[in-house]
Amino acid sequence: MERIIIDGDACPVTDDIIRIVENTGISVLIIRSVNHFSLAEYPDYVSTIYVDHGVDSADFRIVKLTTGEDIVVTQDYGLASLLLNKAQHVIHHKGYEYTTQNIEQLLTQRHISAQVRQQGGRTKGPKKLTQQDHDIFSNFLKQLIKK
Template identity: 50%
Template sequence: MRIVIDGDACPVKQEIYQVAQKTQIPVILVSSYDHVSDKHPDQIEVVYVDRGADSADYKIIGLIQAHDILVTQDYGLASLALPKKVRVLHHTGKEYTYTNIDQLLEQRHHSAKLRRSGQRTKGPSKLTVEQKETFKELLTKIISEGDNQDD
């Protein structure tokens, strides 16, 4: 089991690092060269990818394995990861599942259609302290459960 982070816009990196350090779970941060940083613990493996809309997503799909935990806010990436028997978490403390992914993708498609027609859609709200704590609790729970996802 490893934690793989879709890192360019992940607002819960520090929370992940804290849980990983406590549980001794390896972490891989995937980020574009546009976001090079040395502000991560030494035990975190960082994988940089070229610029491009989907470069990090392709790299992540190539890296993840069954029993890994992926942290992303990208519904499309989440939908590609689920068949690989990966637990996929959103930074707000929600888990992507086969039960909710179709609805999330439909909402994303609908919002994209509205934007293409010139309408404005509301962006995500600022992440709250409570959401960060909920995320941390869910991550800890999933790690302690091991992998109970159906094979």
């Protein structure tokens, strides 16, 4: 495993990831839009790349940079589907891995929700992450790294 790439515009577990990989030799690469610029200081094993604020700029850069040794963390189902055959692992911040078995259902649900919103309906947004959610993700990532 070479590194963990984070789709960093809205990743609620960035600090968890940085803490978990400390002293493992695994580097962390955060890809963010310039709209999400941060002055946060990170350890030497963490780097950040900022991309233009275009709709899919971060996604395109992540796809371009990902190798077969990387773990990518994203909540974007579309991006995850593009990376399934490219990255070693593509995972969600809720502590599960995207697979060829679950990605179709996730994309279908996303499409249905988009249709509802286009017709003026409302859909529920994601719930705020709880400490239990952080613990689930952290345990999942630690197990993945041990493999």
